[in-house]
Amino acid sequence: MLANLTRQPSVLAAALLAWYPRHHRDLPWRRTRDPYAIWLSEVILQQTRVAQGLPYYEAFLAAYPTVQALARAPEQEVLRLWQGLGYYSRARNMHHTAQQVVQEYDGLFPTTYAGLLKLRGVGPYTAAAIASFAFGEAVAVLDGNVYRVLARIFGLHSDIAAPASRKEFQALADQHIPASTPADFNQAIMEFGALQCTPARPDCLFCPLQHSCWAFQHGQVALLPVKSKAKAARVRYLHYLVLRHGEAMYLKKRGAKDIWQGLYDFAVVETAGLKLGAAEVLRHVEALGGRLDTRLAAEPGPPPLLKHVLSHQKLEARFHTVWLAGALPATALADTGLRAYSPAEIEALPKPQLIANYLGKN
Numbered sequence: 001m002l003a004n005l006t007r008q009p010s011v012l013a014a015a016l017l018a019w020y021p022r023h024h025r026d027l028p029w030r031r032t033r034d035p036y037a038i039w040l041s042e043v044i045l046q047q048t049r050v051a052q053g054l055p056y057y058e059a060f061l062a063a064y065p066t067v068q069a070l071a072r073a074p075e076q077e078v079l080r081l082w083q084g085l086g087y088y089s090r091a092r093n094m095h096h097t098a099q100q101v102v103q104e105y106d107g108l109f110p111t112t113y114a115g116l117l118k119l120r121g122v123g124p125y126t127a128a129a130i131a132s133f134a135f136g137e138a139v140a141v142l143d144g145n146v147y148r149v150l151a152r153i154f155g156l157h158s159d160i161a162a163p164a165s166r167k168e169f170q171a172l173a174d175q176h177i178p179a180s181t182p183a184d185f186n187q188a189i190m191e192f193g194a195l196q197c198t199p200a201r202p203d204c205l206f207c208p209l210q211h212s213c214w215a216f217q218h219g220q221v222a223l224l225p226v227k228s229k230a231k232a233a234r235v236r237y238l239h240y241l242v243l244r245h246g247e248a249m250y251l252k253k254r255g256a257k258d259i260w261q262g263l264y265d266f267a268v269v270e271t272a273g274l275k276l277g278a279a280e281v282l283r284h285v286e287a288l289g290g291r292l293d294t295r296l297a298a299e300p301g302p303p304p305l306l307k308h309v310l311s312h313q314k315l316e317a318r319f320h321t322v323w324l325a326g327a328l329p330a331t332a333l334a335d336t337g338l339r340a341y342s343p344a345e346i347e348a349l350p351k352p353q354l355i356a357n358y359l360g361k362n
């Protein structure tokens with residue numbers, strides 16, 4: 001009975017399309033059909049709350065009003081504007097994609113789902129969002145909100161973390177998207193998941209789909225969607241050597257093989273635990289050819305500890321301030337990539353939020 005009601009393609013769509021105009025939030029990327037602005041908003045909003053992403057969207061559009069402007073910008077400038085959003089590979093991919101659109105597509109985004117998928121860093125979700133919002137193609141978006149709404153309404157128990165489930169959910173969503181208003185349907189189902197059918201406290205009491213919702217009718221709202229747990233995050237212990245000489249601090253650009261590629265941080269020693277004694281700090285400084293300024297070397301109390309959580313890692317970082325009596329030798333700079341930066345230069349560098357937090361407090 002329930003399934004019959006909601007499996008009619010128009011029933012779910014009609015309910016969502018009626019709900020959407022009365023409840024949706026007025027957000028700037030919903031007022032445009034410019035594929036560049038839509039793409040920008042989608043990249044920024046991945047793994048980011050709307051309230052956090054909104055100022056970044058506005059800042060990026062103000063700094064780079066066109067895809068050409070973004071393509072021309074130095075990567076360092078793009079990363080600096082992105083600072084604080086995390087997942088920096090998104091920013092680097094976004095920059096590359098802008099260059100790809102300019103160089104290979106004459107500055108014009110492909111106008112179909114299939115064409116958009118050929119762009120670097122553009123996956124099925126983003127391609128569907130741009131294809132439907134900018135070009136009116138009837139292809140359904142599938143994000144966490146859509147998975148949840150569909151799993152609950154249709155009583156789907158497939159693990160949404162398993163890649164194999166995507167086909168099942170995509171087929172269902174594609175079955176319901178109306179050819180005449182695909183953009184509205186996609187916006188509506190995502191907004192419905194964000195505001196009404198929320199993860200922890202869905203508003204079932206005032207839900208227009210209550211009578212035809214499998215999970216509500218079977219008392220399984222809290223059990224759906226099924227999502228297997230991600231692996232426990234790895235804990236890493238980082239000891240930053242904040243090498244200072246006069247006004248300057250030594251920083252380096254991070255390489256490709258670890259987190260934060262292209263961002264700047266201090267010389268770092270990674271250990272198996274949280275402790276690194278003063279003697280060991282000194283040994284590392286001497287290995288860099290640094291000489292302590294003994295008048296300033298002693299710091300009262302333990303070095304500051306900051307914790308930072310990434311998607312698969314938990315970082316515990318201690319910051320050991322080291323005052324140097326002279327500049328580091330050129331060989332050490334060449335070997336490590338460290339360079340002395342003035343406070344104004346450091347301000348302009350793109351940095352991981354952990355480093356920005358430390359600098360903000362010290």
Ligand code: SF4
Pocket residue numbers: 149152153196197198202203204205207208209210213214215216221
């Ligand atoms: S009744 Fe509850 S669980 Fe079902 S769609 Fe509505 S808000 Fe979601």
